[in-house]
Amino acid sequence: MSEQKLEIKNVSKRFGNVIACNDVNLQITPGTSTSIIGPNGAGKSTLLNIICGEVLPDRGNVMWQDTLLIGHxxxxxxxxxxxxxFQDLKLFDAMTVYENMLVYAQTITRYRRAAPQRFVAGSDNIDEQIEVALRQLNLLDVADRRVRELSYAERKLVALGRVMITRASVVLLDEPASGLDKVNLEIMLEVIEALKASGTVLLVVEHNLSIVERLASRAILIEEGSVIADGSPAEVFRDSNFGRVYFALQETT
Structure with missing residues (x-):
């Protein structure tokens, strides 16, 4: 049986004259937490969009467990x-917190049953999973509230909760820490650290370098769609390319 790994092979993508990904080659293996850093427009989000199927590359392949992802x-x-x-969260604003998580679970796992009108903890396995996630995210008290009534920080935690209940092997996070106050930032980071400890492969776009140091075992620096440094956060921060693009990176934070 071959090793489980996420492989990005010769991936390129243009939007008009803008090169978003330029012949990107990466291998990401289980047990790793990787941060993608670089200034706005470097191609970080585009790379995540290609991996998850939101965007088709002009050329190249993405493989997971020997399965070709392009076209799915x-x-x-x-x-x-x-x-x-996603950075823009993509929540269902008219639904409650619980309904957002249940619908997402149904879509991803093909789980089928009538959605309840109220949150009832522990009635079956999926309810238990949602309850655990909401408790970890400090959202249990707002489970019955419509998402549009929540603060931005709470909405962002709901988006993370939807990812949590999928029990995915690979989790892609686009600027999860941005816009959060100190309390909710710590909740977010603790949940991400728990995912990391569980063996989940994490690929995180992040501008805050202290958070990169906290979360990542590997950092990838991207500029104009190309990988220009790859190593531990300490190694990448010492790389000669990092100093050159650092001021551009700071302008985006």
Whole structure:
């Protein structure tokens, strides 16, 4: 049996004259937490979008467990064990917190039953999973509230909760720490650290370098769609390319 790994092979993508990904080659193995850093427009989010099926590359392949991902839908890729938290969250604002998580679980796992009107903890396995996630995220008290009524920080935690309940093998996070106050930031980071400790492969786009140091075992520096440094956070921060692009990175934080 071959090793489980996420492979990005010769991936390129242009949007008009803008090169978002330029012949990107990466291998990401289980037990790793990787941060992608670089200034706005470097191609970080585009790379995550290609992996999860949101965007088709102009050329190149993405493989997970020897399965070619290019051409599959976002839902099919998620069912293969790859979950994505988007920067714009993509929540159902008119639904409650619980309904958002249940619908996501149904979509990803093909779980089928009538959605309850109220949150009832422990009535079956999926309810238990949702309850555990909501408790970890300090959202249990707002489970029955519509998402549009929540603060931005709470909404962001709901988006992470939807990823948690998929029990995905690979989790893609796009700037999870941005816009959070100190309390909710710590909740977010503790949950991400728990995912890391469980063996989940994490691929995180992040601008905050202290958070990169805290979460990542590997850092990848991208500029104009190309990988220009790859190693531990300490190694990448010492790389000659990092100093050159650091001021551009700071302008985006």
């Amino acid at each position: 839908t976002i839902q099919d890729i998620a069912r293969l064990g790859i979950a994505r938290m």
